[in-house]
Amino acid sequence: MPRYIFIALLVLIACCGMAWAVHPFLSPPQGLMPSGWTDAQLIQDRYPFHLVAPKWVSDVEHWIFAETFARLGAVVVGIICIFIFARFARHEKPAA
Numbered sequence: 001m002p003r004y005i006f007i008a009l010l011v012l013i014a015c016c017g018m019a020w021a022v023h024p025f026l027s028p029p030q031g032l033m034p035s036g037w038t039d040a041q042l043i044q045d046r047y048p049f050h051l052v053a054p055k056w057v058s059d060v061e062h063w064i065f066a067e068t069f070a071r072l073g074a075v076v077v078g079i080i081c082i083f084i085f086a087r088f089a090r091h092e093k094p095a096a
Contacts (some may be wrong), residue, residue, distance in 0.1 A: 006086075014079055021071035024050075024064050039063070 029046035037045075040054035043063055051070040057063045 010079075010082060010086075013082075014075070017075035017078065018072075021075045022068060024071070025068040028064050029060060 024047065029043050031046070033042050033045070039060045043050065043054035043060065047067070050067055051074065052063060052066045054063055057066055
């Protein structure tokens, strides 16, 4: 039974991670802003925590894709690490 709970928690965490990863794509930085702001300032205001610095890309659309793919990559690497850990941490039952 605990194994199924562990698998359910992994699936739930993976779903939450994927929702976090696609957030910039589904909700791009937009809205009212001061007239003197650049795209980088708009992104920094709307997304204070980001993986891709807004100064590294040319405009908002490129940042959206770069940030989404960076987040997806982080989530996939985390999922792979958890599965590897679960695979090697599994204890075999001693023969009786």
